[in-house]
Amino acid sequence: CTFLALGTHFGKVFLLDIQGNVTQKFEISSVKINQISLDESGEHVGICSEDGKVQVIGLYTREGFHENFDCPIKVVALHPQFSRSNYKQFVTGGNKLLLYERNWLNRWKTSVLHEGEGSITNIQWRANLIAWSNNVGVKIYDIGTKQRITNVLRDNISLRPDMYPCSLCWKDNCTLIVGWGTSIKICVVKERNPTEMRDLPSRYVEIVSAFETEFFISGLAPLADQLVTLYFVKENSDQMDEEFRARPRLDIIQPLPESCEEISSDALTVRNFQDNECRDYRLEHSDGESLFYMISPKDIVVAKERDQDDHIDWLLEKKKYEEALMAAEISFKNIKRHDVQKIGMAYINHLVEKGDYDSAARKCQKVLGKNMELWENEVYRFKTIGQLKAISQYLPRGDLRLRPAIYEMILHEFLKTDYEGFATLIREWPGELYNNMAIVQTVTDHLRRDPTNRTLLTTLAELYTYDQRYDRALEIYLRLRHKDVYQLIHKHNLFSSIEDKIVLLMDFDKEKAVDMLLDNEDKISTDRVVEELADRPELLHVYLHKLFKRDHHKGQKYHGRQIVLYAEYDRPNLLPFLRDSTHCPLEKALEVCQQRNFVEETVFLLSRMGNCRRALQMIMEELEDVDKAIEFAKEQDDAELWEDLISYSIDKPPFITGLLNNIGTHVDPILLIYRIKEGMEIPNLRDSLVKILQDYNLQILLREGCKKILVADSLSLLQKMHRTQMRGVRLDVFYCCIAFESYSFVVVFHCRHMFHKECLPSSGLLPGVQFCNICSAKKRGPGSGILEMNK
Numbered sequence: 001c002t003f004l005a006l007g008t009h010f011g012k013v014f015l016l017d018i019q020g021n022v023t024q025k026f027e028i029s030s031v032k033i034n035q036i037s038l039d040e041s042g043e044h045v046g047i048c049s050e051d052g053k054v055q056v057i058g059l060y061t062r063e064g065f066h067e068n069f070d071c072p073i074k075v076v077a078l079h080p081q082f083s084r085s086n087y088k089q090f091v092t093g094g095n096k097l098l099l100y101e102r103n104w105l106n107r108w109k110t111s112v113l114h115e116g117e118g119s120i121t122n123i124q125w126r127a128n129l130i131a132w133s134n135n136v137g138v139k140i141y142d143i144g145t146k147q148r149i150t151n152v153l154r155d156n157i158s159l160r161p162d163m164y165p166c167s168l169c170w171k172d173n174c175t176l177i178v179g180w181g182t183s184i185k186i187c188v189v190k191e192r193n194p195t196e197m198r199d200l201p202s203r204y205v206e207i208v209s210a211f212e213t214e215f216f217i218s219g220l221a222p223l224a225d226q227l228v229t230l231y232f233v234k235e236n237s238d239q240m241d242e243e244f245r246a247r248p249r250l251d252i253i254q255p256l257p258e259s260c261e262e263i264s265s266d267a268l269t270v271r272n273f274q275d276n277e278c279r280d281y282r283l284e285h286s287d288g289e290s291l292f293y294m295i296s297p298k299d300i301v302v303a304k305e306r307d308q309d310d311h312i313d314w315l316l317e318k319k320k321y322e323e324a325l326m327a328a329e330i331s332f333k334n335i336k337r338h339d340v341q342k343i344g345m346a347y348i349n350h351l352v353e354k355g356d357y358d359s360a361a362r363k364c365q366k367v368l369g370k371n372m373e374l375w376e377n378e379v380y381r382f383k384t385i386g387q388l389k390a391i392s393q394y395l396p397r398g399d400l401r402l403r404p405a406i407y408e409m410i411l412h413e414f415l416k417t418d419y420e421g422f423a424t425l426i427r428e429w430p431g432e433l434y435n436n437m438a439i440v441q442t443v444t445d446h447l448r449r450d451p452t453n454r455t456l457l458t459t460l461a462e463l464y465t466y467d468q469r470y471d472r473a474l475e476i477y478l479r480l481r482h483k484d485v486y487q488l489i490h491k492h493n494l495f496s497s498i499e500d501k502i503v504l505l506m507d508f509d510k511e512k513a514v515d516m517l518l519d520n521e522d523k524i525s526t527d528r529v530v531e532e533l534a535d536r537p538e539l540l541h542v543y544l545h546k547l548f549k550r551d552h553h554k555g556q557k558y559h560g561r562q563i564v565l566y567a568e569y570d571r572p573n574l575l576p577f578l579r580d581s582t583h584c585p586l587e588k589a590l591e592v593c594q595q596r597n598f599v600e601e602t603v604f605l606l607s608r609m610g611n612c613r614r615a616l617q618m619i620m621e622e623l624e625d626v627d628k629a630i631e632f633a634k635e636q637d638d639a640e641l642w643e644d645l646i647s648y649s650i651d652k653p654p655f656i657t658g659l660l661n662n663i664g665t666h667v668d669p670i671l672l673i674y675r676i677k678e679g680m681e682i683p684n685l686r687d688s689l690v691k692i693l694q695d696y697n698l699q700i701l702l703r704e705g706c707k708k709i710l711v712a713d714s715l716s717l718l719q720k721m722h723r724t725q726m727r728g729v730r731l732d733v734f735y736c737c738i739a740f741e742s743y744s745f746v747v748v749f750h751c752r753h754m755f756h757k758e759c760l761p762s763s764g765l766l767p768g769v770q771f772c773n774i775c776s777a778k779k780r781g782p783g784s785g786i787l788e789m790n791k
Contacts, residue, residue, distance in 0.1 A: 129173070145201070563578075
């Protein structure tokens with residue numbers, strides 16, 4: 001809005017700028033100006049007065065309209081697009097609602113839109129919709145379709161319309177807000193379904209919200225999805241039982257379907273408010289700007305929506321620094337950086353004064369940003385108040401860095417009182433922030449007083465790592481058995497430094513050490529590891545065992561030594577080792593196992609060396625395990641072993657039971673049954689015999705099934721071969737394999753050889769059956785084909 005048009009009770013109209021300065025003055029009448037209307041462009045103004053005068057004035061042109069009526073004209077409203085040539089329309093309201101239109105002959109045409117319901121008290125025009133109020137209610141007229149859409153009745157008919165006039169405002173092109181007395185209604189204009197029209201208007205109105213307020217409404221204006229309301233307030237006196245007029249109120253409310261929620265409320269101080277009535281106040285607003293004008297007979301109060309700067313100032317005044325800083329950061333584009341820092345510094349000072357040093361230090365990250373001077377000032381301030389520890393974890397350590405002396409000062413402070421905190425800073429801070437050698441020297445001095453302090457030793461190792469003195473770091477890590485020793489070795493390729501420290505590494509963590517050594521055989525050879533572990537056979541076994549698991553052939557020259565190591569430290573893995581190794585000396589292995597009476601291992605070695613009968617004997621005599629003996633005999637599949645097993649078991653009923661249950665598929669059970677002594681009591685004999693019969697029956701069924709499948713497959717393949725051989729053979733070019741003369745008959749064999757019938761030999765032994773001479777000759781040998789042809 002660039003100006004304000006103001007009418008007086010003395011018939012004058014003033015144009016004021018937004019500071020209240022008069023820019024233009026119009027002498028319209030000698031009596032009260034009732035209404036002023038501006039189009040959206042602000043180029044034309046419509047004015048009506050109590051003596052019936054109506055004028056439309058072009059502020060930048062000589063264009064205008066003047067008319068005198070014989071009755072007071074209460075309201076006037078220009079078309080919002082009046083400045084455009086095809087929208088020269090306006091309406092006036094007195095006893096009638098009149099529409100004025102300028103036609104193509106540049107003459108004004110008048111139409112009566114409504115009459116007969118008393119004086120028109122308010123008109124609001126938006127797009128194609130005209131809303132007006134009279135003594136009965138509010139009407140809406142669609143100028144596009146020339147139809148009246150609705151009639152919203154007045155709720156409280158006891159109030160005089162001239163004393164408590166209706167307030168109207170459009171929120172948008174389809175939403176009208178009606179305020180009358182203490183009632184507010186929000187009406188939405190909607191399109192009617194074409195199937196429901198009949199003789200009805202094409203649009204209708206739906207009231208989406210209706211509620212009562214505490215005070216009388218003098219004006220309304222939209223504010224986003226909320227409402228700005230100007231209230232005329234009457235209150236009861238405490239001394240006397242009577243009402244008096246209070247200061248008007250400007251409230252922001254949130255409409256709900258049947259009620260409203262108060263967002264804010266301000267009482268306005270205007271002159272002579274004690275003498276004013278509800279009709280003496282007006283609320284106007286500027287579309288597109290959050291400016292609101294409260295007009296009283298003596299004053300104009302301009303209100304605007306508070307912006308972020310106002311909000312921040314209020315927060316600072318209330319010492320709500322956290323919220324002020326957040327608000328400043330949100331609106332950073334509109335606030336200078338030094339203003340944000342100013343707010344932030346005020347907040348930091350406030351926190352320090354409260355003694356909340358950690359929060360103050362945390363805020364330094366946001367507030368100080370990349371201002372190194374401010375950072376160093378804050379560090380020295382925290383040092384002065386003895387709170388360097390509080391700010392240490394928030395110091396910049398990325399692209400922005402303070403002077404090394406600042407970081408060293410904080411590290412020295414931690415070394416005096418807090419070793420753990422010192423170690424944390426060393427881990428978190430990049431080594432480039434400070435003079436590494438100076439800090440190493442300081443830590444060394446402290447270790448002279450406390451040489452076994454694990455925290456200091458670990459930190460010293462990290463400092464050596466930053467300084468690329470990896471050997472010294474490795475020594476400390478091994479001494480402390482620190483978990484990072486393996487990472488250090490891998491990261492910096494320190495394998496040449498650990499050749500004489502393999503035992504220490506394995507004492508610390510055998511699994512990790514062995515995995516590392518095996519993964520890096522190209523850097524530390526197997527021979528070197530075996531040499532270093534020669535005096536620690538239990539560690540040597542762990543290494544060689546994992547080596548064997550990875551590759552059965554790599555450490556083959558140590559397989560003989562491994563036999564003793566397995567026997568001594570890991571017998572459960574001895575037998576798998578003997579099974580998988582193809583380089584193991586069997587005689588030595590047998591000797592070791594026999595010395596230690598390892599029966600299972602000895603049995604395996606005897607069988608592998610070919611002495612299966614001795615192996616079976618050990619199973620039966622020393623293990624006395626018939627199931628294992630039967631399993632062994634099955635693996636060897638030797639008839640003599642089965643005979644030995646039967647002979648050994650024939651006088652042992654439990655063994656006979658085991659044989660009867662398992663022998664059926666390898667040896668004829670009749671041979672065993674015939675050799676059982678008459679009268680011998682055998683456990684579970686009946687079940688064993690039943691199982692033998694069942695197994696035998698199953699074998700017969702399997703054989704019959706296999707036979708049927710074999711016959712079916714043979715027949716199917718024979719039929720397929722017969723069909724294939726019966727197919728015709730296409731001959732593109734005929735070449736006889738013997739003669740080139742032309743004959744009447746041709747014979748083609750399935751092998752694709754072709755002959756004249758006369759060139760083929762006689763049928764021979766099988767009358768009517770002929771064979772390919774060439775293929776038959778290949779089977780009989782060289783020269784046979786020639787002999788055949790001579791025949």
